[in-house]
Amino acid sequence: MEIRATTDEDLSVLLDVVHAAFGRFTETPVDGGGLWWSAIEMDRGLLAYTPDGRPVGSAAAYSFELTLPGGVIAPVAGVSAVGVLPSHRRQGVLSALMRQQLTDVRNRGEFLAVLLASEAPIYQRFGYGPATYTAHLTLQRHRAVFDRPRARATPGAPTTESRTGSIEVLRREQCGQILEEVYDRYRRATPGALGRPHRWWTLGAGAPPVTPTPRYVAVHRDGDGVPNGYASYSVDSGTVTVDETITSDDTVFTALARLILDHDLVTQCVLKHVPHDHPLRWQLTDCRAAQVDHVGDWLWVRLLDIPRALIARGWSMDGELVLDVDDPFLGERNRYLLTVQGGQAHCVPTEREPDLSLDVSDLGAVYLGGTAPSTLVRAGHIRAHHQGAAALADALFRAERSPHCLHWF
Numbered sequence: 532m533e534i535r536a537t538t539d540e541d542l543s544v545l546l547d548v549v550h551a552a553f554g555r556f557t558e559t560p561v562d563g564g565g566l567w568w569s570a571i572e573m574d575r576g577l578l579a580y581t582p583d584g585r586p587v588g589s590a591a592a593y594s595f596e597l598t599l600p601g602g603v604i605a606p607v608a609g610v611s612a613v614g615v616l617p618s619h620r621r622q623g624v625l626s627a628l629m630r631q632q633l634t635d636v637r638n639r640g641e642f643l644a645v646l647l648a649s650e651a652p653i654y655q656r657f658g659y660g661p662a663t664y665t666a667h668l669t670l671q672r673h674r675a676v677f678d679r680p681r682a683r684a685t686p687g688a689p690t691t692e693s694r695t696g697s698i699e700v701l702r703r704e705q706c707g708q709i710l711e712e713v714y715d716r717y718r719r720a721t722p723g724a725l726g727r728p729h730r731w732w733t734l735g736a737g738a739p740p741v742t743p744t745p746r747y748v749a750v751h752r753d754g755d756g757v758p759n760g761y762a763s764y765s766v767d768s769g770t771v772t773v774d775e776t777i778t779s780d781d782t783v784f785t786a787l788a789r790l791i792l793d794h795d796l797v798t799q800c801v802l803k804h805v806p807h808d809h810p811l812r813w814q815l816t817d818c819r820a821a822q823v824d825h826v827g828d829w830l831w832v833r834l835l836d837i838p839r840a841l842i843a844r845g846w847s848m849d850g851e852l853v854l855d856v857d858d859p860f861l862g863e864r865n866r867y868l869l870t871v872q873g874g875q876a877h878c879v880p881t882e883r884e885p886d887l888s889l890d891v892s893d894l895g896a897v898y899l900g901g902t903a904p905s906t907l908v909r910a911g912h913i914r915a916h917h918q919g920a921a922a923l924a925d926a927l928f929r930a931e932r933s934p935h936c937l938h939w940f
């Protein structure tokens with residue numbers, strides 16, 4: 532098996548391999564979307580060839596930015612287009628591709644790789660852990676009545692209502708740069724969110740509303756007329772389905788949700804891609820009018836330089852933790868002393884007794900604060916060496932809010 536880096540000339544070969552792996556056809560758009568592969572970066576692709584020169588496996592990566600807890604922006608490899616022909620599976624082709632790709636990512640100076648997993652059992656062995664989760668919120672329109680925010684009673688307290696903003700409903704093609712600009716501000720303020728490079732918007736790659744698929748878009752503007760939120764939606768058979776509600780301001784989210792819930796001639800509203808713990812349910816007089824469903828893992832994270840990754844993210848509590856991290860796929864095992872002081876972390880090799888022993892994939896799962904280390908202790912994956920170690924790790928790794936990602940790639 533030979534792994535070769537791709538160039539622009541290999542595009543059709545790579546697309547043929549990955550589409551055959553999925554049993555799909557190159558020219559078929561993703562569900563309701565465009566051609567997902569149009570933004571592919573061919574200088575980051577890999578193809579696996581048999582000894583007689585037949586391409587049988589593929590992998591690619593996008594150059595993305597990921598927002599870490601604390602609002603830190605990190606460059607990451609967004610792994611995608613992974614596939615092995617049905618005729619050549621379970622012979623180590625993917626393993627060879629992953630090994631080469633992780634080496635390449637490290638060589639580029641990126642300390643994190645991320646991906647969306649087609650099947651959950653594939654990537655743990657390569658050091659990835661599920662780090663963000665997403666859900667659908669299904670609302671029964673006629674039952675979903677907003678409650679009066681209780682904090683409003685406190686003089687001077689911020690309200691959860693958008694007082695001065697306005698909303699305009701546009702067609703997708705009338706939005707110009709608005710969606711790109713609003714998305715960019717939102718993702719910078721949201722731990723777990725990925726940037727959408729400009730070329731994704733210009734090429735219409737991915738899923739609606741990045742693609743030019745027909746949609747209505749409710750655009751929210753602040754009192755100065757600056758767009759600060761949008762909800763992209765379509766209506767069908769009595770259901771309004773929102774592809775994504777993008778804003779970093781809870782009051783704007785509420786205003787957009789109200790508009791969606793006020794849509795005549797529908798009985799049900801489905802807000803796709805919301806954090807599973809989104810406060811909207813709490814804002815209703817009848818919290819059962821909203822059901823959280825389709826809860827699933829979204830972004831998987833793989834640490835490639837553990838000290839750098841731990842130093843990079845923000846921390847909201849001081850403390851010390853010794854982590855013994857095993858990385859069997861890369862054949863590395865190291866012990867680190869993580870010290871957080873004033874929100875700033877230091878991370879150095881140590882001989883001290885560990886507080887926790889864990890696989891690098893479990894470190895990926897807890898890295899953004901989306902899963903508490905104690906959950907993985909209880910699951911039998913992370914070993915806590917003394918009482919209190921898991922609680923300490925929980926307190927340290929917790930982020931200001933659940934990390935959330937909705938970019939599809």
Ligand SMILES: CC(=O)SCCNC(=O)CCNC(=O)[C@H](O)C(C)(C)COP(=O)(O)OP(=O)(O)OC[C@H]1O[C@@H](n2cnc3c(N)ncnc32)[C@H](O)[C@@H]1OP(=O)(O)O
Pocket residue numbers: 552553610611612613614615616619620621622623624625626627646647648649650652653656
């Ligand atoms: C980020 C993305 O692009 S996600 C898209 C992933 N691609 C797909 O789902 C397309 C359809 N599937 C495929 O193309 C292939 O089955 C792949 C890419 C998932 C796996 O490729 P393979 O070359 O068969 O993997 P490889 O032989 O290296 O397997 C390594 C190990 O992972 C295991 N493994 C591989 N795929 C799977 C799977 N889908 N489920 C469970 N275990 C798996 C193998 O059994 C093997 O285990 P072992 O080391 O204990 O023997």
